[in-house]
Amino acid sequence: MATINNTTEKYRPRQLYSLQEVRKHDTPKDLWMVIYNRVYDVTAFAGDHPGGVEVLFDCGGVDATEAFEDVAHSDDAVNMLAPYFLGDLDRSDHRSYTSERHPKDHYASMKEIRPIPRKRKSKHKQQLDKAFIEKVTIGLLVCLAVISIIIYVCIQKFKWAYHV
Known part of the structure; x- marks a missing residue:
């Protein structure tokens, strides 16, 4: 160096x-x-x-x-x-290139350039994903319960129709 x-x-x-x-x-x-x-x-x-x-x-x-x-x-x-x-x-x-693009503040002081802040997107996204999965799971369980009740009622109606 x-x-x-x-x-x-x-x-x-x-x-x-x-x-x-x-x-x-x-x-x-x-x-x-x-x-x-x-x-x-x-x-x-x-x-x-x-x-x-x-x-x-x-x-x-x-x-x-x-x-x-x-x-x-x-x-x-x-x-x-x-x-x-x-x-x-x-x-x-060095290699030669047909064109070159460089950042505007390429040679600015390391003190004056602050690193791009790390996005907290990944933690936030994980929280959103976890909340979404919980909501979907609860929704599916409610749907399963409703379908089970409907099937039970249909079976009971079928039994009652042939027992009378």
């Missing part, structure tokens, strides 16, 4: 990472990837990724630019990368 002193970079020196260094970070608890020759640590985002964590795990430790663009991510998705930016890929490992 090396540091570049760039005068256009007013907040902090940019870090350089080799592709070999990025390859070491390919586990669910330490997940880096390269997009347009920029290195991102997406470990904290993996659980919130709309396409599922498996997609990110498949791209961990490698240049994921092609996979990223194959899914046609929006500009909003590109801008969501900013908080996870670590540094640039070393020039010797």
